[in-house]
Amino acid sequence: MKDLIKIREEIDDIDSQIIELYEKRMGLTTEVAEYKISTGKQVLDKQREKEKLDKAEAQVKDEKNRYGVRELFEQIMSMSRKRQYQLLVSQGLGEKIEFELVDKLPFENAKIVYQGVEGAYSQLAMQAYFGKNADNFHVDTWRDAMEAIKNGQADYAVLPIENSSAGIVSENYDLLVEYDNYIVAEQTIKIEHALLGVPGAEISDITCVYSHPQSFLQSVDFLNEHRDWEQIRLANNAVSAKKVSMEGKKNQAAIASSINAELYGLKILKEHINYSADNSTRFIIVTAKKVYTKEAKKISICFEIPHESGSLYRMLSHFIFNNINMVKIESRPIKDKSFEYRFFVEFEGKLTDGAVQNALKGLSEEASAVKILGNY
Template identity: 55%
Template structure:
């Protein structure tokens, strides 16, 4: 029996041959790519690849090797496609993505909508991004804000999409698919809750506390120390503050920001009642125009995949081969398709970058459906 060292030498010789053959194969693949570019053919030919995988796997001598050969050739064909996508970029065949590059947003003349009411965290995010004196108005719900953009009543909407403790705002992901609106910016603001009541109220007066359900949860440690208080959920922290103002009841208090307390003339009974002192929310800026800022460095997309083994793995490889850093992935159920999911992905890059164009071309061709949500 050969020694371990002798067996490893045999493997090294085989590997040398495999590398040489791989490079020869990629040279031929490059010629195939040139032919496709010249003749306007698509890079991905699903039926051809299906037939090829079936043919090469049948040449293997065991079931184990059949699966291995199939997986090997799936990777070989994936790398061939990536090479051909790069050729398309170099040849200028990808063209421009359907987004217009801008130096900056026209914040001075813009009308901005946010959900909630005066004093909402979304208003604070609006002022943080567009400035203290921006022309803004509020609507009741996220959907109404998206409708205001689509209808032209507003130029931009500022909407929450992720909280550091509560996680993603699932409704926003669904609305981004439903509406033809696009992300052009983002801002992150700290979420610092207070307990606020009408002027003259004291902690010992409080019997009922109002706020958004998530906000009540984020202040659960403080509220649990007052187990005799009734906790009542409302649509928004600022709406809770407005209710306390309007009711003028010293037995009521709101979990809200100091800003909301100031706007609605409330008195802060207890500051900084968050369980997590680092709590913050990421807000996106949305418009109905296909535009992106010149110095944008993050891209959001959503895509649907074939319902088959390995489909997500193959799609994600486009980020690896184009040296793009994926920063986030979320999934949401596809309506009407039980146990099938739509994926939302954030990655670093600008739509003017060749690597981004290359990755997007591959993702678009190899997914069942793909949409760019914005570059910001």
């Protein structure tokens, strides 16, 4: 049996040869890219790659190494493509990014729309970002808010996108794909739920509670102490508070922010009923214009990929290769495509960054579809 030190020395020698050959191969990648630039040929040639992988696999003598060699060459060719994308971008042949860099967002005389009624957390987020004196109005649904921007009734909309306890607001992810509205900013609001009832009511009187579905989830520990209460879902917490106020029944309560007690003449039966003291909701500010500011530091995109093994890994590798920090990834089913998904990714950077442009070039070439949702 060989000494371990001797074995490691042989491995080191082989690794040095691999590095030398890798650098030589990547050098040839430059020549390939120059040829493709001059001829307009696509970087990704799926048929050529398949033939190459099949040939490499067939050359393997030890059956145990067959899949490993195929994976090795998949990675080598993937890195070769990424280097070619970098060269294309450096020659001004990257993806055309139709977003305008502006000094600041145009808020003067802007009209803001949010979903819900007075007292909704969306209103609080709107006030936190635009100020309490902003010209604003509210609508019934998130779709209505997107329509208001599309139809020119509003300049900006405030939409919840994620709660730290209950997760993403999936409908708003889907609306970002459906509408040509784009994220220009975000605002995080701390969520503090209270149980509200009519004047004179006590917790012992309650048999029915109204709220948004996510607020039920965020208050699950408290509600587990009152399993006999009927839980009725409504579109918005403030709507729930308004309903309790209007109907005036002592057995009804609403889960909402405490500000609604003052707005709708209700009594706070119990404060801080959400189970997480750090519960917060992130809201996005969207508009119809493709703009971003020099302070922008985060990009949101979505993409669709072929329904085949390794597709997602290949897409995410563009971020790794270009040293881009990915902040978040979510998936949503694609309508009318059974068990196929659209992926939403947030990552650090600005659209003018070379690394970002390289990654976007690679994604646009290899994904089925890509949409930039905003730089903010």
